[in-house]
Amino acid sequence: MELTSSLPWKMEKQLQQLFGNVSLSLLYKSSIHRNGFKQMFDKCCNQGSTITMFYNSKFILGAFLFRSYPEEFNGISEPNSSLFFLFERGKTAEMTSKYLITALQITDGNLTFYCSKDKILSVESLKNNCSLHQILLDGLRSYTYSFRFSECEVFRVEGTKNKGDYISKITQAIKYKSNLLAELRDYKTYDNMVSEIRILLLGPVGSGKSSFFNSVKSVFQGHVTRQAAVGSDITSITEQYRVYSIRDGKDGKSLPFLLCDSMGLDDKEGAGLCVDDIPHVLKGNISDRYQFTSHKPITSNHPAFIASPSLKDKIHCVAYVLDTNSVDTLSSKMVSIFKQIRREALSCGIALVVLLTNLNNYSDVLQGDFLNMSELMISQNQRIVNKVHELLSIPIFNIFMVENYASELELDPLKDILILSALRQMLRAADDALEDLPLEEID
Amino acid sequence: MAVTTRLTWIQEKKLQTEFEGKKLILLYKATVHQFSYENMLKKCQDQGPTVTVIYSGNHILGAYLQELYREKRKTSNFLFIFQGTKMPKYKIAVHDINKLFYWSSEMNINLDKKVMTVDSQIAKVLGLSQNSISFQECEVFRCEDILNERTLQGVTEYREDLLSFVKTYKFIKPYSDLVNQIRILLVGPIGAGKSSFVNSVKSVFRGHVTHQVLVGSNTHGTSEMYRTYSIKDGKNGNTLPFILCDSVGLGEEEEGLCIDDVVPILKGHVPDRYQLHSKQPITPSHANYIHNPLLKDRIHCVAFVLDATSVEYLCHEVVTKIKRIRREVIKCGVVYVALLTNVDRLDLITKDDFMDIYRCMPVKLKLEAVHKKLGFALRDILAVSNYTSEWELDVVKDYLILSVLKQMLWAANDFLEDLPL
Known part of the structure; x- marks a missing residue:
């Protein structure tokens, strides 16, 4: 059984170009690697820059993290550059994005991106549910506060320019x-x-x-x-x-x-x-x-x-x-x-x-x-x-x-x-x- | 430390092709994720087929595991070692990554001790003097089909976009009223693939491979007539916004296209089916000479067609001819590109590379070589792979051919924009 990503190829190309000729390597796929977020953490910690994607039938939400996933399970990563982006399916050319400094915390049931004290994006593993903070909602021009995702994937981003900014x-x-x-x-x-x-x-x-x-x-x-x-x-x-x-x-x-x-x-x-x-x-x-x-x-x-x-x-x-x-x-x-x-x-x-x-x-x-x-x-x-x-x-x-x-x-x-x-x-x-x-x- | 492989581009490519066209995705790298069995397993279990590579001094060797044990099928798992440019493979019985790293006696990688032990049989085939070797690095990759459904679907969409771009392209005002079809002249050495390119473009729009233009590789060039091909969308569809003009190939000494014919061709004096003579250029007294060519009769873009597999060996005479023609083209104000054919025949290039052709090492080197030898700017050199022996179309080839056409339409548009008002 081979793993393949659900990311449409065109969007992959668009992301590669946006991040400056990078390549994306799929590390984790929720439909294959189940068991809450523990497996996700195991597969994705210590891998450098990553993109975490959430898919549903209408859109694709992504979070690029320049710094690695947190070093410890349940721990919080150091705040660093991140870019959130949203593709609407059917309108592949259009992508909205929001740049923020965020910290990530992964626990068995939750994946949470913090921007200072605010929970910018929180994900529940049991319900397959994503909730967006108002800041992110405005930045991405999205109308949905929360949505259920059908798939979640994490990619390592190779070849990023060696600067967080x-x-x-x-x-x-x-x-x-x-x-x-x-x-x-x-x-x-x-x-x-x-x-x-x-x-x-x-x-x-x-x-x-x-x-x-x-x-x-x-x-x-x-x-x-x-x-x-x-x-x-x-x-x-x-x-x-x-x-x-x-x-x-x-x-x-x-x-x-x-x-x-x-x-x-x-x-x-x-x-x-x-x-x-x-x-x-x-x-x-x-x-x-x-x-x-x-x-x-x-x-x-x-x-x-x-x-x-x-x-x-x-x-x-x-x-x-x-x-x-x-x-x-x-x-x-x-x-x-x-x-x-x-x-x-x-x-x-x-x-x-x-x-x-x-x-x-x-x-x-x-x-x-x-x-x-x-x-x-x-x-x-x-x-x-x-x-x-x-x-x-x-x-x-x-x-x-x-x-x-x-x-x-x-x-x-x-x-x-x-x-x-x-x-x-x-x-x-x-x-x-x-x-x-x-x-x-x-x- | 970055999680990137120690394999060189060539080594990675070699592995890709050895294992039925698989892309390698690095999951675990011992020097980053520690030399720990647990860490390795966390990253690599449930990832489908894997390739494990260990680096020991000058040796690079590893194992390919299909890991289909759950399906109880017979699997083919291999041990491989890089030996210069060769890479011999040996069948092994180990069939899952657990065993490979934990307790197989046939071949065992001990991460904690950084030692790999193999049985004496394998040691012999590998040419090792002892049963164990210590290593400095270990990497595990997931294997993924390169041209899987997802990428093919992506390329298909791109192809559709390009098709509709080409079909509906309108040139800059006010010239869009004067020129419905731009003329692209193909010039280049004999056998560089000019006529094949015409066939390839025709094929893309016809829906299957056609061989209307006779292609040969005899030393005199097959085409002796100047031919212009207006191309239709489908068998009975609309005409497309370009005409491909095929000339005689350039040869040594007085062989092939006569340089003095170039300017009359560029200016639109030479009619379709005119019999070109290598020693005798066209004169205004010729019966079919077009005396007052209109803007639509002129050449709007020149493509210098060059064969990627032989461009370095072009003789001095042909090089000089190409440079002379380029001077004339510039003098006439015509925009040009260089078209590098047969990129698929370069070493190690596989079809999946077509989607990112300008980032492939062998293509980059070739572009540099063309730039050095003929002085074309790097961004003016376009890569393509013609339909030569195929029967059916291939979406990836189409993608390259259409991308090149798009650049040519843009170039012709630049020419029109450059016209004095």
Whole structure:
């Protein structure tokens, strides 16, 4: 007789994704391992993070516990992170959840989750009955105070990120992400000077400029997109100047920013973006889809040349895109190009920021509330950040870190938040620069 | 200490396949749950078939117990040992976990003393010099069918969702009025599985495996004509929102598809059933040359089809051709993906892996190899397994094929969005 779970596969997949690529191992199943909660305790203590599930014909209630079951039968576990969730059968896509700090007690007849003094969830083994506290009821948007369950299962959760706050972070991240999205959607520039902020992505070949655009678009579309061709080759994959507008959702409105993707810069003579083209790009002389030529800058008689660009055509923010792992090997030629661009940008009143790509530990970049870069991250990458700061004379508050969508097919709210936060800071930097423009530059 | 197995991915996979496709679920780990018979029993009794593994220095060995003694059926219980890449098995009489850990003389695992004793017969087959060995770790797993009813039902639901996604997909406005069907061009080395992919997609929507497109593996590539296949939902159903365009395979030197034909194909100048010549590209003077192709005639997404089992051995010439074509594709603004076929033939890959294909070690390594050799971004490489010798459809294969199609529809949508207004 083999044991199999009653958890629908789709929900298992959904949970695996929510908890960050974990796997679930069924340890206990009430219909097979009877005898009250003693067997449940025996099978499930000392197993690390667990999910306890209660099934009935209408819904599935689950409790994720980051810390192990209590160490002793009848004892109470240390309060720790837990997430309660509810699936309604037939509506598999929808799941409601509530994050709480709870302690668990298991006795022969009862299984009780405490949040401070409140019994959040109490389960009676004899009656197969679950009772929910008002807090849980509201959090899960459930209408049933108590229900009889037909089956109870416990799974071990393997591969959880090694921090108790991960799960609270994820649930908060989902909320914070929707705030960020709303903020970016409705962004208005200073004094409504322009309707769309133009952000130019500049950097060495293969540093992730086009990938950053794809990542931003993916966040707004909700799935991985590949509008900008990316890949690696001896020379830059991107050869055209592209001005990308991004829609909010599939058939939604255009967002209030444009990402301008350029050819990669190259150390080699006669390869990569022609440095003399950069001032033209900054001033807005070059139109979308201009085909760059490495050894020859654009001339004023080229059809793609815009002779008298207005404020809305020019670049409002330049982002140097650098691979975190290549900061140490940045050539002196590249640095001198950057310095040249910096002079140029400053004279035109353009904001300058740095975008570091390819992080190893992106989930630790931001503080718990996502409002700022975390101290830990800054100290871990202190050397890199300082080096960039010193090499390029960009203030530390304008150095952002992101992880592009490079291989994962699924979207991750923590990655999204980094990407969106960087974007928002770029818009703010551009705004400051616009506000600072001398009057004669404004048309 | 985390409750995770010491078995490597490969070792676990090996055990899975040896025991009729079972998934292993770790129940007990001695270093976490203590070297105690009582603790082991609490965790492991009434759990159905089990695998017990002990780790002793360089030896990893264990027992598979079906534990059907209550049903009084004849059971097949085994002892196994890892020997390099091999894993010999020996039939044993012990048939329940109680005996294995408590009093069997044939083979006994004493947790308190951390010693396993076996009778001299077994010691001989295992190649042990003495009858007892001490061990440092002991793990007990529950066995579960990998493709059990629950997972199959789950995949079936997913398949249905994907089917309706593909059938009802609408492209971005205003192009949805101009383009009802997007054209997906398949390019790749000879024998990479381009035509097989067409057949596979047709099969999914037909409801049984079809072999309309002739597939062969001769060195010249079977298809010499440029063919476009509009695919129907069912035998007489609606047309689906995509057309698969099959080209001649890329070969060495002047063999196969002529690179200069790529741009006319991308731009929609080349008609269906056009006879491709490897040395002579199409010219506007050709009778069937399409002079003013509309947006709907153009290629909207390119799939570079590569065979997972041989992609590392692609010769320099073909690699160069692929990279050149990719340049042209990018220049034309067409979106592309790489399609890795035959992932089912990679070592140790079994059908259950299809549901989580991008997390499988051999597939991950292969994706890295393709990325290194050809420069495709990792997330642009999609894995698939074609219908080649089967008669009937398989829900798990369908799932992969449809997932790939979904990515292609999205990619084509990205192309349309990128068009200059």
